[in-house]
Amino acid sequence: MMLVTLSTCNLNQWALDFDGNTKRIIESIVKAKKHGSTLRVGPELEVCGYDCLDHFLEGDLYHHCWQMMHKILTDTSCYDILLDIGMPVIHRGNRFNARILALNGKILLIRPKLYLAADGNYRENRYFIPWHAPRHVEQYYLPPMMQSLQGSIKVPIGDAVISTPDTCFGAETCEELFTPNSPHIGMGLSGVEIFTNSSGSHHSLRKLDTRISLILEATRKSGGVYLYSNARGGGGERLYYDGCSMIIINGEIVAQGSQFSLEDVEVVTATVDLEEVRAFRFAPSRGMQAMQTPAYERIETLFSLSNDSATRAPTRTRPPRYHLPEEEIALGPACYLFDYLRRSGAAGYLIPLSGGIDSCATAVIVFSMCRLAMQAVEEGNEQVIADVRRLTRHSSAMPKTPQELCNQIFFYLTPPSSQTIFMGMETQSSFETRDRAKTLSRDIGAVHNDVNIDSIFQSFKGLFSGATGFEPKFKVYGGGNTENLALQNIQARSRMVAAYNFAQLLPTQRWGEGAGGLLVLGSANVDECLRGYLTKYDCSSADINPIGSISKTDLKRFIKWACKAFDLPILDQFLNATPTAELEPITKEYVQSDEVDMGMTYDELSTFGILRKELKLGPYFMFQKLVHDWHEQRGLSAKEVADKVKRFYHFYAINRHKMTTITPSVHMESYSVDDNRFDHRPFLYPKMWDNVGFRMIDEEVERIEKARAEEKGPAPPT
Template sequence: MGRAVSVAACALNQWALDFEGNAERILRSISIAKSKGARYRLGPELEIWPLMHRNVRYNCRVIFLNKKILLIRPKMSLANAGNYRELRWFTPWNKARQVEEYLLPRIIQEVTGQDTVPFGDAVLATKDTCLGTEICEELWAPNSPHIEMGLDGVEIFTNSSGSHHVLRKAHTRVDLVNSATAKNGGIYILSNQKGCDGDRLYYDGCAMISINGETVAQGSQFSLDDVEVLVATLDLEDVQSYRAEISSRNLAASKVNPFPRIKVNFALSCSDDLAVPICVPIQWKHHSPEEEICLGPACWLWDYLRRSRQAGFLLPLSGGIDSSATACIVYSMCHQVCLAVKNGNAEVLADARRIVHDETYVPQDPREFCKLVFTTCYMASENSSQDTRNRAKLLAEQIGR
């Protein structure tokens, strides 16, 4: 008899300090996940806010069930290179396989009816499976928690991520997720932040669900949708049978140091799930490098434009490669806006109307929309020629300027 579970991975465009908007997007994603039959929903990293425990600030996952907090799991491996430098804000949880009591704020106590909840490195044991948590960087670390958790019987791994776009990074992300369960078996669910963070970074979504080393559900990498929910139905028996065939894994599992288990009186699988179709492996569809260069910065520009509440962009064109490439990216942004409106994205339509100050406007032609939000001028120098002027003029005309 199978144990079919339906799980949801979400990609959300959460904004710093936009508490009401962030809550609305979270609730909308929960509603969508439930409507699609999911019994577990995973959101991106820091989709609400960090937590203080004993006067130390931690980046945490908070896991809920029916208005009760089951576990607060602090991040153990922090990203501290390149753009991140998480140690400026957070402290890693260094107490492996240890759990403490966390005193809830009174306002939360009134909602949940709980005074304290478990806080630390633990896993959840439901009636039918065991579920463990990773947070973003922990997937990339050489000693990823999913390795030991999998040996200890955890069948479902979840990763709330805030992974920004870098050219070809999606290849590495997908390989890491699939390899996490290829050697050890299991289901891996990854959610990711999407949108512009107000600075130079763009988070590209790319939520995914994998089982036993193979992708079964792929989210969009570049999308103007603020809320995207990916749902897959999988059979836990496939994990059990996959693991049973790996003798080296079973030998290692017999010696593993167990994790604290939080017992949960809830089953992810249902008795009526036998008729539900099980998702099958798919081939991940990657963008070409040229598509990534075209789409990533364009999505960043749109998010920056609507968040800044400005009316558009000004770009001096020289006829050279730098300004010309920038102009093409703006045009790509206009193309993505028109495509999103065509696909029924009401939020993009509302933002476009606000930007052009016309409540009846519908962006359909990228060249027309580009003319409304993009202003160019010719910028010459003593080294400029008539050829560069002609190139600038031709490009402006081609994109609607």
């Protein structure tokens, strides 16, 4: 056997936190060495953090990266292990996303990224240049601080591999795994046996299975050992990086890290037998392709990766580990919220909580955050213990349960981790919704304040009436649609003002000056945003929205799951309640319903969102897709389908401007409408989208209905 012990890692790296990032890198290297590893690989751009965005255009960033690299390479605790570290470099006036491959204080190779991520949430082409020279190597002139350490003024930079006395390894970076002609293909045919991949791959619902299948496939055809490293945590914007670093040999997983965790440094280690790789590559057809493959330049080192210890054995293979989408919702946004809270230094969160499922889901995610934090405290996580102590610094004792983390900091005059407020109007809010909100607050340990905004509403309404002499009325009291909508918007925007007022003043009221402020959480789901079924600058306006990229359908699944998993039976009542904004008066004959107001169901909205974003369909092609599907599945006529598609695009168009000011959401759903980052579309459209697409739909309706009528034949005589 030819045994090698290798380590990859999940690191929670913060944008521009050079000192903290370096500390975590060194900690991961030391942990890898304790496991007996001779190679350690870390996440993409780990020195500076992946989410630096336009800071990548600043020269300071590159200078500080080299300062940190100097610190790592002069730390003798990082010796006697081959290092694969991610950071950006400037070469010949161009910025590159690169890997620094180093050993014992010396850089062996700088390997720039060949293919950049520039779709969805990624904009790497804005900051970096791809290395458009496969298998090409040239010389990189080191900054002065590195020249004395290196003992030379330059090192190799380019698409090369590292050759040791016992094996050969090569690096690829994130997006390169997802491209059709991935570098590991050519490297494997050229004799590379160990591949490293350093990623900044964010979490999306149901995405992990795709990622794992690609990683497994990377070595399933031609063999090899694959070390995948990923960032974890809320790096600095809307994305949560979900870790799940792993080690694979010949298409089989031997080690897999956690996907969601509050652990800042998690090292994943496995021992593999390189002879298994060599035996796997016996096929003559592979050999023929290998002989035709251009060779890579090999950077030689005398450092051996293998270990001939008699007590060491190969790590056994294991099946991949996945979370249900419901668990992903419970864990991903919760971990993000904890990172956001500790990095911002805020005192806690405030949730404007109604009796609806959206604000309910937001509150349960905060409770999930408290559960994760207390679990980490019980496990002895020193960083989380320090964070919880800061959050509860006004208390005489550490919380012992998730409910205490939500509750103790109020009753014991300590800064809140979660503050829940119900804001309603006497004539609008039913007893049931108030009772649900109060019970949920009690069960998760949050303090419940019942705030009545009726006086604010009457003041704003009276302001207009006094100035104009016109008394607007709700629709149920004889008012028109414009009056009805305006009165709803007064309430919605008053809620937002009240929420921020309480968020700013509650800590001072409870604990005195200097207690800090609360962060306000939004609770508009992705389907409402897609349809524009929300008021601009209402409670959808907040500091962060944990559910803004999650569909109503998935939120219902999450609440149903959490009901049992978190022992919160009150959640059943939220599931069975009619979705309503509760902005219109409730009468014996009328209760406002979201789906009636919107003219479409939430399931239909999810379908429209997927077709619009994932399948990239406009109105006409969307109609063509749905007219047959919904006829077969639901018995809808062509005209009914056409009306629904046109109604959706009409409201999408006239409400698109709302997305320009929407609260930043934790990215979760693949059809997110986040205008600022993920969904780049105009916010000014032709009126009612009444253009050639709609006309073609009408023509197609006429053609389809005529054909269907002919197929049925004449109606039987009566």
